[in-house]
Amino acid sequence: MTIHVWLASSLVRHFPLTPARPARPIAITAARNERVSFQVGLRLADGVARQNVRVEVSAPAGLEARVRRVGYVPLQHHNTDVPLEELDGVGHIPGYVPDPLFDEARLLLPAGETHAFFVTLTPDGRLDPGQHVVKVQVIPENGKPRTLSATLALSAVAIAPRRDFRVTNWFYNDALLDYYRCQSFDDRYWQILPRYLQDLATHGQDTVYAPVFTPPLDGVKRPSQLLHVTRVAPDRYRFDWQDVRRYVRLARQCGLTHFEWTHLFTQWGVKHALRIYRGQGADERLLWPAETPATSATYRKFLAQFLPELHTFLRRERLLDRSFFHVSDEPHGEEHKANYRQARGLLRELAPWMQVMDALSDLSYGRERLTDMPIASIQTALDFVREGLPCWCYYCCGPRGRFLNRLLDTPLAKIRMNGWLFYRWPFGGFLHWGYNYWYRSQTREMIDPYTVQDGCAWSGGWAYGDTFMVYPGPDGPVDSLRWEAFGDSLQEYALLQTLGVQRGDPLLQNLKSFEDFPKTEAWLTTTRRKLLARTR
Numbered sequence: 332m333t334i335h336v337w338l339a340s341s342l343v344r345h346f347p348l349t350p351a352r353p354a355r356p357i358a359i360t361a362a363r364n365e366r367v368s369f370q371v372g373l374r375l376a377d378g379v380a381r382q383n384v385r386v387e388v389s390a391p392a393g394l395e396a397r398v399r400r401v402g403y404v405p406l407q408h409h410n411t412d413v414p415l416e417e418l419d420g421v422g423h424i425p426g427y428v429p430d431p432l433f434d435e436a437r438l439l440l441p442a443g444e445t446h447a448f449f450v451t452l453t454p455d456g457r458l459d460p461g462q463h464v465v466k467v468q469v470i471p472e473n474g475k476p477r478t479l480s481a482t483l484a485l486s487a488v489a490i491a492p493r494r495d496f497r498v499t500n501w502f503y504n505d506a507l508l509d510y511y512r513c514q515s516f517d518d519r520y521w522q523i524l525p526r527y528l529q530d531l532a533t534h535g536q537d538t539v540y541a542p543v544f545t546p547p548l549d550g551v552k553r554p555s556q557l558l559h560v561t562r563v564a565p566d567r568y569r570f571d572w573q574d575v576r577r578y579v580r581l582a583r584q585c586g587l588t589h590f591e592w593t594h595l596f597t598q599w600g601v602k603h604a605l606r607i608y609r610g611q612g613a614d615e616r617l618l619w620p621a622e623t624p625a626t627s628a629t630y631r632k633f634l635a636q637f638l639p640e641l642h643t644f645l646r647r648e649r650l651l652d653r654s655f656f657h658v659s660d661e662p663h664g665e666e667h668k669a670n671y672r673q674a675r676g677l678l679r680e681l682a683p684w685m686q687v688m689d690a691l692s693d694l695s696y697g698r699e700r701l702t703d704m705p706i707a708s709i710q711t712a713l714d715f716v717r718e719g720l721p722c723w724c725y726y727c728c729g730p731r732g733r734f735l736n737r738l739l740d741t742p743l744a745k746i747r748m749n750g751w752l753f754y755r756w757p758f759g760g761f762l763h764w765g766y767n768y769w770y771r772s773q774t775r776e777m778i779d780p781y782t783v784q785d786g787c788a789w790s791g792g793w794a795y796g797d798t799f800m801v802y803p804g805p806d807g808p809v810d811s812l813r814w815e816a817f818g819d820s821l822q823e824y825a826l827l828q829t830l831g832v833q834r835g836d837p838l839l840q841n842l843k844s845f846e847d848f849p850k851t852e853a854w855l856t857t858t859r860r861k862l863l864a865r866t867r
Contacts, residue, residue: 341368342743345447346423382472385437393457403427486863493825497760499538504555526807532586535821550773554612594657601659601670604630709845723760739796750820
């Protein structure tokens with residue numbers, strides 16, 4: 332036997348030197364409408380000539396099968412400050428790490444290397460509960476085809492749409508404009524955009540960042556201002572909402588239901604007004620100097636005209652109760668608090684209808700009601716819960732150690748615990764900053780996401796795998812193993828909710844904190860079976 336083939340779960344990383352595994356059948360348990368995945372591993376014996384191999388999947392009617400090749404990306408180091416037992420790829424890193432998922436069902440398989448294909452099964456509602464067999468055929472260029480079997484056990488339960496828990500991973504329109512070489516909001520942009528929006532919705536996201544202005548996040552960005560602004564007289568402005576309207580309507584068509592609107596003041600300090608451009612920023616001419624103070628008369632006069640129009644727009648589009656608003660990202664310290672209080676006061680005066688929320692870690696922002704809905708770091712989020720302060724949660728590069736994360740060397744089973752931990756406590760949502768940040772840290776310089784996964788800032792504290800969850804493809808996103816595991820975890824959040832599982836249920840008693848929780852595939856498999864058995 333010169334080629335070894337086997338089936339494995341979706342929560343295993345196959346590195347180039349991963350040994351071949353036994354060719355055993357695989358069994359998967361799922362809710363009736365749950366999207367599930369598994370992998371096909373392949374390895375040629377050493378010394379055998381390379382050869383082309385393709386994979387074909389035969390599934391019953393009512394079950395869509397998608398085959399993707401698992402690609403590798405180079406990883407120079409492990410992420411720092413994480414215990415050895417909490418890392419994946421020990422002994423393989425530095426080296427190549429499996430992550431991007433290419434829509435390809437064949438590859439040229441070299442000798443002495445392990446590769447894999449990722450098979451996703453999506454029921455369309457026609458399939459009855461019970462056992463269903465999926466056949467996988469591996470067809471080498473030389474030699475006989477090999478056939479393996481996966482058994483899908485469908486439960487009678489159908490997962491209901493998730494309720495009362497919003498999810499947003501910040502979506503960078505400037506990255507689309509730059510990578511696909513679009514002129515701002517040209518036809519090419521509007522062709523590419525829905526493929527990314529649909530990808531967000533497919534993976535459980537329901538809230539998307541809407542750049543009515545260029546987001547003041549991670550450096551001075553390429554203008555991506557949807558709102559067309561014209562100065563018609565000193566301190567007098569006219570607004571054209573055409574592209575904003577097109578954006579939100581397209582997002583809703585793609586399955587997204589809620590919107591985050593641009594932070595209205597600068598990041599990490601709340602010191603300055605937004606960089607707002609004439610027109611939509613094609614010539615990068617600002618309406619006022621970049622150092623204009625946050626609560627200056629100039630900016631106050633602008634907001635006094637913009638905010639009522641925003642309110643009218645949201646009411647007309649029936650989005651007022653589906654919108655989230657920000658003051659400034661990650662304020663901290665007493666100086667930031669004073670600035671934040673002033674900026675929040677300005678918004679309260681000009682837009683008393685507006686509730687605000689921001690990512691922060693300082694419990695005092697919640698205690699003093701400086702923000703209406705804190706988005707707390709998972710390092711402090713349970714402190715907010717213990718004090719009875721409603722909040723969302725987030726993580727960003729850290730905390731590390733034993734904490735939850737979704738980095739390139741975070742075990743996939745640990746990533747799959749995201750949804751379970753979000754469900755365990757009464758959070759209102761989850762925010763992450765990096766869906767598609769394809770830049771060198773804090774600059775406009777694009778990196779190659781297939782070779783750089785830390786924004787070129789590992790030495791400065793950024794993490795491999797934190798800056799983006801999808802890779803850019805020729806005409807849309809290329810998903811990752813991490814993104815699939817995260818999306819599957821949100822399905823499990825919805826499953827727990829559908830079944831009416833109480834947060835104190837014995838099944839969840841081992842979820843003690845964002846550090847202390849089960850992190851193995853065995854726990855997930857056993858607990859899922861117990862959950863689905865409740866419906867039989």
